[in-house]
Amino acid sequence: MSSDLVKQVFENVRDFDLDDIFDCGQCFRWNKEADGSYSGVAEGAFANISFRRNDERGDAKAGTVAIWSNHLTEAPSLREKFWRNYLDLDRDYGAIKRLLSTEDPVMRRAIKTSPGIRILNQNKWETLISFIISQNNNIPRIKSCIEQLCAEHGKRIGTRKGRIVCAFPSVERLSVLREDDLADCRLGYRARYIAETARRIAYDGGAFLETGEQMPSEKMEEYLLSLPGVGPKVANCVMLFSMKKTEIFPIDVWVRRVMSKLYGMGEKNVSAMRDCAARNFGEYGGIAQQYLFNYIRIAARANPAQYERLLSDED
Numbered sequence: 001m002s003s004d005l006v007k008q009v010f011e012n013v014r015d016f017d018l019d020d021i022f023d024c025g026q027c028f029r030w031n032k033e034a035d036g037s038y039s040g041v042a043e044g045a046f047a048n049i050s051f052r053r054n055d056e057r058g059d060a061k062a063g064t065v066a067i068w069s070n071h072l073t074e075a076p077s078l079r080e081k082f083w084r085n086y087l088d089l090d091r092d093y094g095a096i097k098r099l100l101s102t103e104d105p106v107m108r109r110a111i112k113t114s115p116g117i118r119i120l121n122q123n124k125w126e127t128l129i130s131f132i133i134s135q136n137n138n139i140p141r142i143k144s145c146i147e148q149l150c151a152e153h154g155k156r157i158g159t160r161k162g163r164i165v166c167a168f169p170s171v172e173r174l175s176v177l178r179e180d181d182l183a184d185c186r187l188g189y190r191a192r193y194i195a196e197t198a199r200r201i202a203y204d205g206g207a208f209l210e211t212g213e214q215m216p217s218e219k220m221e222e223y224l225l226s227l228p229g230v231g232p233k234v235a236n237c238v239m240l241f242s243m244k245k246t247e248i249f250p251i252d253v254w255v256r257r258v259m260s261k262l263y264g265m266g267e268k269n270v271s272a273m274r275d276c277a278a279r280n281f282g283e284y285g286g287i288a289q290q291y292l293f294n295y296i297r298i299a300a301r302a303n304p305a306q307y308e309r310l311l312s313d314e315d
Contacts, residue, residue: 006068012062016051018116019116021118113291117294123242126168131238150168153173182194249273254297
């Protein structure tokens with residue numbers, strides 16, 4: 001596959017870290033390489049993304065993003081536009097971090113933990129199915145299920161280090177499958193939801209789903225909640241990670257925990273959490289959510305004892 005790849009470079013990129021971006025629970029088809037780069041599949045194409053900081057020029061916060069991919073190889077301007085949008089490079093995350101943290105010590109600590117998070121703008125169909133799979137699941141198993149789904153039903157796009165790389169299955173492909181046809185993907189009860197949702201999306205060829213960015217959030221959420229297997233958390237993640245609705249504040253067990261312990265509200269009071277996010281984070285609620293989500297998850301994973309202290313620490 002390497003001979004088919006072309007290079008795309010973005011220089012002087014700030015507020016960017018590959019680990020923060022690809023290991024914060026927003027995507028499932030990117031994996032870290034031995035050299036610190038990440039390889040994955042986006043829009044049916046393979047890509048490898050690296051980031052080199054400009055330390056030698058005295059600016060550790062800026063760096064160069066280099067992408068090798070076989071996406072839009074014959075259309076340089078469209079390729080640049082795609083990756084700029086996918087990585088959300090035109091958004092000033094430095095200004096957002098200052099706005100969110102100025103009067104919020106909890107957010108200051110969260111941002112310090114993962115300062116390089118950016119919200120990816122992913123394929124809507126893939127994001128929808130991926131987050132249906134994510135329900136009551138851990139990230140390693142989610143990734144495994146998705147890779148198996150792609151291997152069984154996705155289009156082959158090449159090989160990488162001796163392994164076949166496949167695109168995410170199309171709406172058309174999954175819409176003709178029965179629940180039993182997905183058994184090898186180890187999806188459990190989610191297989192029925194995926195088969196039924198695929199048939200619903202195929203009814204209009206995905207046209208309504210694709211209007212996500214233009215559709216009012218309330219109307220798009222109503223539509224997503226009407227799909228089999230989609231609850232509030234899945235709907236919110238789809239809107240945040242594929243429809244540029246950065247005001248959306250998805251709430252899962254980690255976010256309930258951080259909002260309860262560090263913002264002083266009942267762990268089951270989801271409406272209060274949404275009100276708090278709208279009031280304090282406004283149009284950047286989804287970005288704030290990613291800082292908080294990664295903050296509490298990293299603390300719990302790295303050092304359980306430190307995690308317990310974190311819940312009562314002062315700034």
